[in-house]
Amino acid sequence: MSTFLREEEGPTWQQLLEEGKTCLSDAGVTESGLDAWYLLEASFGIDQVHFLMDRTRRVNRQRLEKSYPVYRDYLEKRASRIPIQHILGNQEFMGLEFTVDENVLIPRQDTEKLVETVLRDHKNQALSVLDMCTGSGCIAVSLAVLGGYDKVTAADISKAALKVAKKNVRRHFLVQKGTARSESTLISDTPWKLKMCTYVYQGGDAQEQETAGESVSDNGYSPGIARIPGVRKKEFVLLESDLFLNLEQDEKFDIIVSNPPYIPSAVIDGLEPEVKDHEPRMALDGAEDGLYFYRILVQQSGRYLKEGGFIYFEIGCDQAEAVGKLLTAAGFGEIETIKDEPGLDRVVRACRNR
Numbered sequence: 001m002s003t004f005l006r007e008e009e010g011p012t013w014q015q016l017l018e019e020g021k022t023c024l025s026d027a028g029v030t031e032s033g034l035d036a037w038y039l040l041e042a043s044f045g046i047d048q049v050h051f052l053m054d055r056t057r058r059v060n061r062q063r064l065e066k067s068y069p070v071y072r073d074y075l076e077k078r079a080s081r082i083p084i085q086h087i088l089g090n091q092e093f094m095g096l097e098f099t100v101d102e103n104v105l106i107p108r109q110d111t112e113k114l115v116e117t118v119l120r121d122h123k124n125q126a127l128s129v130l131d132m133c134t135g136s137g138c139i140a141v142s143l144a145v146l147g148g149y150d151k152v153t154a155a156d157i158s159k160a161a162l163k164v165a166k167k168n169v170r171r172h173f174l175v176q177k178g179t180a181r182s183e184s185t186l187i188s189d190t191p192w193k194l195k196m197c198t199y200v201y202q203g204g205d206a207q208e209q210e211t212a213g214e215s216v217s218d219n220g221y222s223p224g225i226a227r228i229p230g231v232r233k234k235e236f237v238l239l240e241s242d243l244f245l246n247l248e249q250d251e252k253f254d255i256i257v258s259n260p261p262y263i264p265s266a267v268i269d270g271l272e273p274e275v276k277d278h279e280p281r282m283a284l285d286g287a288e289d290g291l292y293f294y295r296i297l298v299q300q301s302g303r304y305l306k307e308g309g310f311i312y313f314e315i316g317c318d319q320a321e322a323v324g325k326l327l328t329a330a331g332f333g334e335i336e337t338i339k340d341e342p343g344l345d346r347v348v349r350a351c352r353n354r
């Protein structure tokens, strides 16, 4: 523990950062410098410009007394290998900030490839999307906000994860650009099902909206608003469900996406402490060969996909062939494997044949 608070002459900003860096690298944190900076930034509320200008200045005593204990607390947590995202409560994904905690997998940059591939393939907004195993909701929310799809359903077995996803839906979907009005309706408590709608002003005239489909129809909650020219209704549903268990039997989607748990059980214990000790195992563990969830999803998704609908999986970099085979055996076509930025197989896409 540093003695900065007891010293007559307090530390400079640079010394504070160095202290954090040493503390974290001693604990085996790889990005110790970067993480120390983020924790300093968050605890003292200093930005990079001011840090660079003032780095050799001593930190004001009052400010030190107020923020230094917070900084130390953050450093100790990080040194015990708690992920920085759990300490700060946030992770950026697809240019949006997502709330995270220990109940959800922290959004990975790799997963952006999954979202990007769906956005690449589907420019039409009049589509319904199902995100199976949504976790923080990062995939579903990004697709709803950036793809503008009319209906997005996000399912997860964990109610605690769905509460996090709900925060992210509120954070980005309910307040997106052009929102004229929004509302939430609890459809059922067991299983937990929450429907959220936004009415987004997109310009254009009423005629155009009419031909775009049912999105302007009145759902009974907001008489009138959906009929205003240029307003388009967008729906987001959060559903507690063990895979497809609680979905409506006759509901069919244009697109199903999923980043299911896919790490072989035996591999998990060899992962970094941040992952194996602090992220939910149920979000990582794909059973013996890692393919457990793909088998069920491939087998059951045909029933919930419209003819000609597409399924997109994030996969482990050595799983493309196995997942492709499962899809072929189940009658899917147009199978494509997409690589991530580092050049590893990351997404498999397939079409439910017409």
Ligand code: GLN
Residues within 6 Å of the ligand: 105, 108, 110, 259, 260, 261, 262, 263, 275, 283, 284, 285
């Ligand atoms: N890509 C994640 C990791 O390597 C795993 C995600 C998953 O199992 N869906 O930690």
